Amino acid sequence: MSPSEEARKAERDAEKARKFAEQQRLADQLNSLLTRIGEPTVAVTIHPLWALFSESYPAYLQSPEWGEIRRRVLKRDGSLCRLCLAKAQCVHHISYDEPVIIGERDEDLISLCDACHASIEFDGTRQRSVEEKLIVLRERLGTR
Numbered sequence: 237m238s239p240s241e242e243a244r245k246a247e248r249d250a251e252k253a254r255k256f257a258e259q260q261r262l263a264d265q266l267n268s269l270l271t272r273i274g275e276p277t278v279a280v281t282i283h284p285l286w287a288l289f290s291e292s293y294p295a296y297l298q299s300p301e302w303g304e305i306r307r308r309v310l311k312r313d314g315s316l317c318r319l320c321l322a323k324a325q326c327v328h329h330i331s332y333d334e335p336v337i338i339g340e341r342d343e344d345l346i347s348l349c350d351a352c353h354a355s356i357e358f359d360g361t362r363q364r365s366v367e368e369k370l371i372v373l374r375e376r377l378g379t380r
């Protein structure tokens with residue numbers, strides 16, 4: 237991995253760690269309330285696909301579950317790039333939120349051709365941040 241890729245991975249990992257910590261904190265609060273009123277406590281369960289994504293993005297992309305999400309999105313878009321209507325080769329993440337990752341929010345996934353995907357991901361040779369990609373994509377779509 238290049239230094240910039242490593243920095244981005246570290247950023248993503250830190251974001252995931254924050255989300256896990258927040259889930260745990262909320263579960264602890266809920267459990268302390270449940271204990272106070274004498275009700276059984278709940279276990280925090282993390283969706284297996286979210287756990288896989290958190291562990292390794294490449295492993296997530298190789299999972300049969302992502303394969304199914306990807307096929308579903310390509311089918312929805314008629315296998316056409318939503319930006320230029322060429323044949324789509326990839327499904328791009330508009331967001332990496334848990335519902336998107338576990339396949340419960342396909343609106344934040346979009347079929348793109350390789351050329352358009354590269355034009356969203358990169359500004360020349362520099363890879364854009366998630367926020368920058370979103371701005372560029374929205375401009376190109378002319379919506380949202």
Ligand SMILES: [Zn+2]
Nearest residue numbers: 317320349352
């Ligand atoms: Zn395209």
